[in-house]
Amino acid sequence: xxxxxxxxxxxxxxxxxxxxxxxxxxxxxxxxxxxxxxxxxxxxxxxxxxxxxxxxxxxxxxxxxxxxxxxxxxxxxxxxxxxxxxxxxxxxxxxxxxxxxxxxxxxxxxxxxxxxxxxxxxxxxxxxxxxxxxxxxxxxxxxxxxxxxxxxxxxxxxxxxxxxxxxxxxxxxxxxxxxxxxxxxxxxxxxxxxxxxxxxxxxxxxxxxxxxxxxxxxxxxxxxxxxxxxxxxxxxxxxxxxxxxxx
Amino acid sequence: xxxxxxxxxxxxxxxxxxxxxxxxxxxxxxxxxxxxxxxxxxxxxxxxxxxxxxxxxxxxxxxxxxxxxxxxxxxxxxxxxxxxxxxxxxxxxxxxxxxxxxxxxxxxxxxxxxxxxxxxxxxxxxxxxxxxxxxxxxxxxxxxxxxxxxxxxxxxxxxxxxxxxxxxxxxxxxxxxxxxxxxxxxxxxxxxxxxxxxxxxxxxxxxxxxxxxxxxxxxxxxxxxxxxxxxxxxxxxxxxxxxxxxxxxxxxxxxxxxxxxxxxxxxxxxxxxxxxxxxxxxxxxxxxxxxxxxxxxxxxxxxxxxxxxxxxxxxxxxxxxxxxxxxxxxxxxxxxxxxxxxxxxxxxxxxxxxxxxxxxxxxxxxxxxxxxxxxxxxxxxxxxxxxxxxxxxxxxxxxxxxxxxxxxxxxxxxxxxxxxxxxxxxxxxxxxxxxxxxxxxxxxxxxxxxxxxxxxxxxxxxxxxxxxxxxxxxxxxxxxxxx
Ligand code: SF4
Numbered sequence: 001x002x003x004x005x006x007x008x009x010x011x012x013x014x015x016x017x018x019x020x021x022x023x024x025x026x027x028x029x030x031x032x033x034x035x036x037x038x039x040x041x042x043x044x045x046x047x048x049x050x051x052x053x054x055x056x057x058x059x060x061x062x063x064x065x066x067x068x069x070x071x072x073x074x075x076x077x078x079x080x081x082x083x084x085x086x087x088x089x090x091x092x093x094x095x096x097x098x099x100x101x102x103x104x105x106x107x108x109x110x111x112x113x114x115x116x117x118x119x120x121x122x123x124x125x126x127x128x129x130x131x132x133x134x135x136x137x138x139x140x141x142x143x144x145x146x147x148x149x150x151x152x153x154x155x156x157x158x159x160x161x162x163x164x165x166x167x168x169x170x171x172x173x174x175x176x177x178x179x180x181x182x183x184x185x186x187x188x189x190x191x192x193x194x195x196x197x198x199x200x201x202x203x204x205x206x207x208x209x210x211x212x213x214x215x216x217x218x219x220x221x222x223x224x225x226x227x228x229x230x231x232x233x234x235x236x237x238x239x240x241x242x243x244x245x246x247x
Numbered sequence: 248x249x250x251x252x253x254x255x256x257x258x259x260x261x262x263x264x265x266x267x268x269x270x271x272x273x274x275x276x277x278x279x280x281x282x283x284x285x286x287x288x289x290x291x292x293x294x295x296x297x298x299x300x301x302x303x304x305x306x307x308x309x310x311x312x313x314x315x316x317x318x319x320x321x322x323x324x325x326x327x328x329x330x331x332x333x334x335x336x337x338x339x340x341x342x343x344x345x346x347x348x349x350x351x352x353x354x355x356x357x358x359x360x361x362x363x364x365x366x367x368x369x370x371x372x373x374x375x376x377x378x379x380x381x382x383x384x385x386x387x388x389x390x391x392x393x394x395x396x397x398x399x400x401x402x403x404x405x406x407x408x409x410x411x412x413x414x415x416x417x418x419x420x421x422x423x424x425x426x427x428x429x430x431x432x433x434x435x436x437x438x439x440x441x442x443x444x445x446x447x448x449x450x451x452x453x454x455x456x457x458x459x460x461x462x463x464x465x466x467x468x469x470x471x472x473x474x475x476x477x478x479x480x481x482x483x484x485x486x487x488x489x490x491x492x493x494x495x496x497x498x499x500x501x502x503x504x505x506x507x508x509x510x511x512x513x514x515x516x517x518x519x520x521x522x523x524x525x526x527x528x529x530x531x532x533x534x535x536x537x538x539x540x541x542x543x544x545x546x547x548x549x550x551x552x553x554x555x556x557x558x559x560x561x562x563x564x565x566x567x568x569x570x571x572x573x574x575x576x577x578x579x580x581x582x583x584x585x586x587x588x589x590x591x592x593x594x595x596x597x598x599x600x601x602x603x604x605x606x607x608x609x610x611x612x613x614x615x616x617x618x619x620x621x622x623x624x625x626x627x628x629x630x631x632x633x634x635x636x637x638x639x640x641x642x643x644x645x646x647x648x649x650x651x652x653x654x655x656x657x658x659x660x661x662x663x664x665x666x667x668x669x670x671x672x673x674x675x676x677x678x679x680x681x682x683x684x685x686x687x688x689x690x691x692x693x694x695x696x697x698x699x700x701x702x703x704x705x706x707x708x709x710x711x712x713x714x715x716x717x718x719x720x721x722x723x724x725x726x727x728x729x730x
Binding site: 007052 | 255256260263269273277287293294564565568569599600601603605607609610611623625626628629630639640643644646647648649650651652656680682685686687688690692694696697699700701704
């Protein structure tokens with residue numbers, strides 16, 4: 001299987017270690033991974049702001065970069081959600097359809113496609129609070145949603161529970177959005193930051209040392225809120241833990 | 248003059264700055280959401296009920312003219328006088344005519360969002376008719392001259408101390424007496440004589456049944472029953488989307504309504520109105536006020552399925568932290584954000600952006616309205632209709648261009664070229680500034696992933712057609728990315 005790695009712009013610029021962990025992890029798992037150097041963005045920021053026509057160039061470029069792969073994997077739930085569910089600023093050619101139906105968020109890819117049974121190299125002797133971004137939770141559905149009362153399941157938790165030494169803290173409002181929301185984070189700065197503060201407090205009160213998430217955008221926001229408020233939490237992407245990060 | 252855009256973000260910031268109110272508001276509504284969840288868990292058929300409710304509503308809406316006529320025919324047979332109001336003005340005129348023809352100058356009413364929509368109270372006041380709200384929360388809001396901030400609990404943004412102050416001003420009670428029981432008693436004492444001597448009464452309706460020509464009002468305070476029955480003249484105002492085809496359909500809706508709204512199995516009172524009392528009069532006003540037009544909107548017509556339970560507001564993390572008044576509209580929260588723009592696109596153009604698109608609203612909605620999808624779609628419509636502020640629009644336009652050109656993009660983020668020359672830099676930075684107001688910025692890193700990859704995995708990338716320049720300043724490091 002030829003895997004194309006998409007590293008979203010904010011991970012590229014602010015969390016390169018997440019891109020590296022994703023790449024190394026996929027390689028460890030025997031995947032042939034290529035990172036097309038001409039990539040930029042999936043088009044989500046423009047599309048989510050209603051400026052769909054402005055997402056066209058990014059979407060077209062994304063397809064040019066990734067149409068040759070059997071699977072397109074990205075350590076970002078919201079980008080995967082955009083490509084799969086919204087990506088319609090450009091004509092829906094066969095190449096576009098291929099890209100849209102072969103795009104996976106990292107956890108989905110590990111859990112559903114590769115069906116990874118264990119991560120023998122991974123050990124993380126810390127208490128972590130899992131943050132499911134709304135993209136992974138309610139759009140990609142990688143975990144059960146509290147509003148629906150469905151039988152509990154969690155793909156990220158399933159993967160993390162294979163990591164030696166890891167312990168989990170459960171916040172009081174596990175499904176509550178952290179308030180990042182893309183451009184919402186600046187357009188509605190006060191609400192966004194308050195939601196972030198409430199989120200990190202909830203995890204901290206539950207006893208988490210780390211917040212782990214499959215979305216670095218939520219992490220970037222929550223980390224900013226925690227640091228400002230002086231809440232001693234650390235933040236880590238799920239790819240880093242599964243790739244054997246030791247801190 | 249053009250209507251000013253609602254400054255939701257600004258109003259929300261003010262709401263958040265008031266810590267005690269914010270904490271109470273968030274917790275009170277979250278508690279309602281928790282109680283709703285508990286009720287859901289008691290009913291294994293919950294999701295089936297939601298599906299049924301959605302299907303019934305969609306069917307009723309798709310055949311609305313027939314059901315409305317059926318309702319009119321049956322209601323008329325029951326002795327109810329049915330009126331049709333195209334818009335708010337017509338609605339208010341009809342109400343005034345009914346009242347004036349009977350020399351009525353006092354009207355008691357229970358909660359009705361439609362009358363808020365029609366802005367009825369000032370219209371009647373100008374004609375010498377005094378309207379008294381009998382729902383406690385609604386009365387508090389009336390006395391305080393504010394819109395309801397929530398469609399089920401209209402004064403939920405107020406602490407008991409606020410209510411005590413409002414009552415002190417209007418009822419002359421002790422402004423420091425903020426015991427909820429005492430406050431409720433003060434309202435009862437003030438309302439009783441008004442109710443007993445009112446010339447006419449008004450209610451809304453939660454459901455109107457086409458096959459029987461009857462309608463149903465659900466309340467917890469029993470005030471609707473007093474408003475409807477004490478004066479002898481009962482006017483019920485309802486939006487045309489309240490119609491359900493059959494009486495048995497209520498078995499679905501009544502089970503969902505209060506569980507979704509307050510997390511109680513049923514409202515204290517579920518009153519079926521079948522016709523006027525002996526010697527009395529009953530009027531029903533069927534109000535369109537933009538609903539027919541909404542029904543014709545391919546992406547938004549299902550918002551008419553709404554049964555006004557407020558569950559989407561209770562679960563909305565943005566609503567809980569911004570308060571209903573920040574929406575500057577009769578309907579606030581997620582449901583407000585998708586229907587308010589149908590009343591005034593420019594004025595309410597900011598509301599569909601007052602959301603993280605997290606989707607919790609859609610999941611709790613008892614009639615399965617795809618609320619967050621509609622928020623997303625409204626953004627497109629509003630941008631297409633030039634309702635996005637210029638600077639934001641321009642930034643998105645430039646960002647979109649940049650994202651389509653990998654070389655420019657690389658240059659821009661590595662800072663080695665002034666690719667941002669075409670971007671209105673000052674605008675971009677001013678717009679991004681708010682990030683840092685309550686948050687730290689992400690930590691700087693020594694190199695991007697892209698640069699790391701070029702140094703460490705050059706071979707596969709070399710096959711790439713889109714070449715980028717190497718950054719000569721970034722060599723000799725391997726896994727140290729500065730984090
Ligand atoms: S949109 Fe749905 S959840 Fe919101 S008030 Fe209406 S019925 Fe209730």
